[in-house]
Amino acid sequence: GAVVSQHPSRVICKSGTSVKIECRSLDFQATTMFWYRQFPKKSLMLMATSNEGSKATYEQGVEKDKFLINHASLTLSTLTVTSAHPEDSSFYICSASNPSGRAKGVSYNEQFFGPGTRLTVL
Amino acid sequence: EDKVVQSPLSLVVHEGDTVTLNCSYEVTNFRSLLWYKQEKKAPTFLFMLTSSGIEKKSGRLSSILDKKELFSILNITATQTGDSAIYLCAVEPYNFNKFYFGSGTKLNVKP
Numbered sequence: 250g251a252v253v254s255q256h257p258s259r260v261i262c263k264s265g266t267s268v269k270i271e272c273r274s275l276d277f278q279a280t281t282m283f284w285y286r287q288f289p290k291k292s293l294m295l296m297a298t299s300n301e302g303s304k305a306t307y308e309q310g311v312e313k314d315k316f317l318i319n320h321a322s323l324t325l326s327t328l329t330v331t332s333a334h335p336e337d338s339s340f341y342i343c344s345a346s347n348p349s350g351r352a353k354g355v356s357y358n359e360q361f362f363g364p365g366t367r368l369t370v371l
Numbered sequence: 372e373d374k375v376v377q378s379p380l381s382l383v384v385h386e387g388d389t390v391t392l393n394c395s396y397e398v399t400n401f402r403s404l405l406w407y408k409q410e411k412k413a414p415t416f417l418f419m420l421t422s423s424g425i426e427k428k429s430g431r432l433s434s435i436l437d438k439k440e441l442f443s444i445l446n447i448t449a450t451q452t453g454d455s456a457i458y459l460c461a462v463e464p465y466n467f468n469k470f471y472f473g474s475g476t477k478l479n480v481k482p
Binding site for chain 1: 405407409413414415416419457459461469470471472474475
């Protein structure tokens with residue numbers, strides 16, 4: 250249990266275009282999903298916290314108009330990178346929070362991570 | 372099927388104890404294994420391991436990789452309450468631009 254998927258796994262786009270990344274919890278309902286960006290030396294930066302049915306909470310320094318987050322259902326959150334630039338090229342990882350006790354065979358650890366999406370902006 | 376399994380899922384110890392966290396993996400085209408510590412927000416990077424048998428150390432934390440047996444351990448000596456966190460293991464393969472995360476080990480260090 251507790252599987253989180255991301256789509257696409259890799260995307261290459263031209264500068265100025267928009268890219269949508271999906272994050273899905275496959276076997277449990279996730280009221281909260283998190284979006285991270287990976288930086289060199291493998292550090293992860295939290296970009297925003299996405300709550301189903303409400304607006305995302307963005308971390309300081311993250312442009313909400315550039316990184317649009319929609320959490321339309323309990324199993325799906327999307328991150329849209331608008332007007333992408335080469336400096337947006339990165340690895341974007343989502344995680345989903347498991348509300349304790351709702352998912353079968355799942356520990357009470359807080360988050361389950363997706364496999365990530367590699368974005369390359371030319 | 373590629374996967375990463377961490378054990379135990381949770382652990383409660385007292386300050387001063389030594390703990391060993393385990394991460395086993397089955398991942399095609401293994402490139403590296405990473406350990407993270409997650410407290411409140413983003414996981415904090417701890418170690419990246421690519422070679423077998425070479426211990427990486429940072430203060431009271433150390434980690435080692437065994438590529439033959441496909442596992443890694445993270446050791447924490449003289450634990451402190453500040454070590455309480457979820458410890459995540461992730462494996463990165465070559466060429467696939469993916470991370471395979473384990474489900475984490477939740478460590479609780481009691482005073």
